[in-house]
Structure formats: C-alpha cells, structure tokens
Amino acid sequence: MTSRIHPTAIIDPAAELDSSVTVGAYTLIGPQVKIGAGTRIGPHCVIEGRTTIGADNQFYQFSSIGAMPQDMSHGGEVTELVIGDRNTVREFCTLNTGTFKEEGVTRVGSDNWIMAYVHLAHDVQLGNHCVLANNATLAGHVHVGDWAVIGGLTGVHQFVKIGAHAMIGFQGHVSQDVAPFMTVDGNPLAVRAVNLTGLRRRGFSNERIAVIRQLHKLIFRSGLTLEQAVEQITALRDEQAQDAQADVQLMLDFIAGAKRGLVR
Template identity: 60%
Template sequence: MTGIHSTALVDPAAQLGSSVSVGPYTVIGPHVRIGAGTTIGAHCVIEGHTTIGRDNRIFQFNSLGAIPQDKKYAGEPCELVIGDRNTVREFCTFNIGSPGDSGVTRVGNDNWIMAYVHLAHDCDVGSHTIFANNSQLAGHVSVGDWVILGGFTVVHQFVRLGAHSMTAMCTLLFADLPPFVMSQGQPAAARSMNFEGLRRRGFSADRIAAVKGMHKALYREDLTLEQARARIATLTVQHPEAETDVQMMLGFLEATSPQRGIVR
C-alpha cells in the first residue's frame, strides 16, 4: 500500500508503485512515475517527466524534475530518470534534460548524494557514486561509476569524469578527469590515482599495478597525450588481468576533445 500524507498534493495522473511513501506537504506532478519501496520526504517538489526507480530514499526539501536553467528551453517534454536504491539528501536540485542534447538527465543506481547537490540538464551520472555536500554539476556533464566528488566540487559543462576517479574538497574541473585519477585544486590538477578505493573494490594486485603504469605514462614521464596512450596500450602484455581497465582508459582518452583536454 502507498502511504501518502494527508497534506501531500499528488496529481491523480502520477504513477506510484506499491509501498511508496510520500511525506507532508510534498507536491508530485502528473508526469511522475515512482517505483515500489521509494520514500519521499516532506516538502519535496517532483515535477516534469520524471521517473524514479525502486527503493530510493529521497529526503526532505528536494526539487526534482524542474525545467532546465537554459534560456533556450521552450517547454519541450524532456526527462529526468533516476534508477534504484539511491539516497538523495536535503536541498538537492535535479533538472530535466534539454532538447539541445539527449533530452534526458540520468542518474544510475546505488548512488549516495549528499545535501545541496545540483545536477543541471543533460547530466549523466553512473552508479555507486558519492557526491559530498554542495557538489555542483553544470549541464551535459558525464560521471562514470564509482566516482567520488569532494564537498564543494564544481564541474564545468561538458566535462567528463571517468570511472573510479575522485576529487578533493573545493576542486574546480574545467577539463576531463580520466578514470582512476585523484584531483585537487582550482583549477584541478592530478595528484595520484585512487589506489585505496580500488583495493576496497577488490582490484587485484595486477590490476592496480597496471593503474600505476597508467599514472606513470600520463603524469610522470613528460609524454604527450598521444605518446601516453601508446604506452598505456602496452600494459596488457605485462598485466593481462587489466585488459578491461586499459581499454576503458584508452576509450576515455580517445574521446577527449583537444580543446578541453584532460586534468594533468
């Protein structure tokens, strides 16, 4: 059974799954779909074409599915899609997409999103991420799986963050952050690789050795990006277990635009 507080305003056209809980004074619009087991706190506004999956916990005072902060937006039916088992703390703002891109702002599964986080239009967030308080993403940002953003991290539009990367508190990203890289500063600079995080996720010694080789090629040998890519491609000979990791890094670097570059 759904549990909707008597003061909540839920449009009759909204689709709420079984065991959804809606707190006091929350407003839910007609194009919203919420999966079973999700709880919505008090004083939230969920609007637009928003789909929320199963077993999410959305705390009080959140705004999800509002129109993008884009002057070109003219009412097109763009979307916000949130997966399963996410935690969204207080005062977060997730906007729908825009017609100038995919039209969808997307959040994956099992993310831990702390207070005052902003996801602008057309952001694509993977799974198992952690966004600390006041992390701010401009439009069209792509965030890979297992990324950790330190508090007050700010990400410029169209920037990509590779899987397992990490930022320190108050980091400002203007360039793409490759997989595994830990960064800090304004603007961000690479500091190391996220070795401890990889160990906690079960990476073998061979895979971590390959990540160390990537770090050396990108940041320790004074190579051009093209030279570093060639060096990284050879790592699977010595570290066959890291084939997937190497290919992920090479794919990320290949997709980096020369104008934006990577954090170095």
C-alpha cells in the first residue's frame, strides 16, 4: 500500500484503506475513514469524521470530505458521510456529515459528477448519475433524485426535494420542490419544459416521453389546481404500458411527498 501513498500524506493508523487506494501529497485521512478499492485521493485533501467511501471514486485536490455539519444546533454527535462508487469530486468541494435531525447520515450515491466548489450540507441525500455544476450549493436535508442536473451557481434551500431527471438551469434560486422530468430556470424559478434532451440521452422511448409531456401539460399548463391535476394523472396512469406507468407513479409519489410546494 505504501507505494500508492505519497510520503507526505498523513493517514491515521486506524483508517481502513484498500491496498489499491491512491493518496496524493499532503492529504490528511482521519481514524474513522474507510475507503474502497481503486479510489484515488488527490493532493491536499482532508477526509475526516465517520466517512465511508466506496470503490473507484476520484477526489481532486483541495476538497474537505466528512467535516462536521455547519449546523449551530449540532452538539458534536458522531454522524456519518456515506459515498458510493465511481463518483468524481472536483476541486474545493465540501461534503459534510449528517445530523440527528434525520438519520444522522449524509449520502452520496454512485456515478455522480460533482464539479468544483460544490457544497453538500448535512443530511443531503444525493442519488445516482447526477451532475452538479460548479458552485452548486445544497443546504441541509436536500434530497436529489437520480439523473438530476443542477446548474452552476445554483443555491438549493434546506429541505427542498429535486425529482429524478430534473434539470435546474444556471444560477437557480431553488426554494420549492422541483418535479421529476422538468427543466426549471429563471428568477423567480419556473418550469420551462420537459427535460427532453436528458430523457432522450437516457433512452426513454417516444411513447414514454409523450406521457411525460402530458404530465407537464396537466400540472403546469392546464390551469388546474394541483389536486385536480393529480386526479387526471391518476386516471392517466392506469391507461399506460408498464414503463410509462412507473413514470407516472414517480410523479404522483413525488407530489404526495412534496412539503415545500412545487416550482410551477
């Protein structure tokens, strides 16, 4: 293992690193850290706290991973940061551990692309295959679904939920929940269209996209109340093939769980 670790790196003897982990110069790794096979840690990183990192991740220089939450009510309780596999974390990112206001864990899934200066606050739950552009800032307890894209310089208010396959444009001010499949931008933030480019890149059929466009029309363009739209969407679900039914159900579940109101 020593051949893969720069001699200036400081690694606590209690840390658990797979023998294939690479650690760059002047990086500091604390005693409660676990790092899986093939992960590469760049120079000048600090990885601390009860942090578990999976396989084949790459962390670029100058990131702070696993520091205590920036929460004034946090009493020093031991909480966690859990990161999956094959994530890329670019320069100057800050990923904090959780608080006991939820389950005490900040979670990052797998296959995410996290660009420079991104901040993930305590109790953030980031899904899989997400893209967070430079300076995206997620406050505490933000939940992000799979395949979401968050534009550069975007700020996301605490407790907001961002649905799967959603896209948030540059400099978004996100204080309400963003529905799955939708593209939002502007100030004030508004739904502009279905995220067609993203869905097509992920292999959604024309039939599935047509149903999602119906969801968009019912919720955001019809003038219906949200309750009326949900009634029509529920009826629409039962007429669809299996894949499209799952898409409709995803939207219904998201609306049912929305606590801060939908961006419309």
